[in-house]
Amino acid sequence: NAGVMQNPRHLVRRRGQEARLRCSPMKGHSHVYWYRQLPEEGLKFMVYLQKENIIDESGMPKERFSAEFPKEGPSILRIQQVVRGDSAAYFCASSLRQASVGYNEQFFGPGTRLTVL
């Protein structure tokens, strides 16, 4: 029973490069969520995806950030032209149930720590 998997666990990029973060949800889960955590802060919601669809990207910066969850393969969070302020831990979560009123337990991965030099 593998949990949510994320890779890489640590990623170092220079300013202006691209960062690709991968998330494989738990088996049978088709709902994926991405969160960002800056140092000494709580997690902040970025985007919610179901297979091949972006449901809510209200927490994601409009520029340079994109996310996808293809029919086959992991979900990808892509950050183009990274800047120092993008340095953070990025967590992926997945859930079994379709988001419905009241109840939605999310299971989190170990995170990817992005450092921008």
Add this chain to the structure above:
Amino acid sequence: DAKTTQPTSMDCAEGRAANLPCNHSTISGNEYVYWYRQIHSQGPQYIIHGLKNNETNEMASLIITEDRKSSTLILPHATLRDTAVYYCIDPTSGTYKYIFGTGTRLKVLA
């Protein structure tokens, strides 16, 4: 911003019960209260959730007040491994958009 209020930090002696409070005064209707914890810099770990009634599982107990405006997470016999930041998720954040506050940093002391 989260609409939950939690103490910034708490200490607890090993073997004693840790009681972590959370105010969520804007809760309404059928919104669940979720608790997670984050050990060091790992991914958040689910602890427990509840709606109206008190809940208990192998990790903790959750006491929800009758008006549902606050709850208390109880770790009955805290161990050093329970040292973590405990988050009460804002129940008004919607069914999928978890809003994490700053949480309570619990330190279990030997």
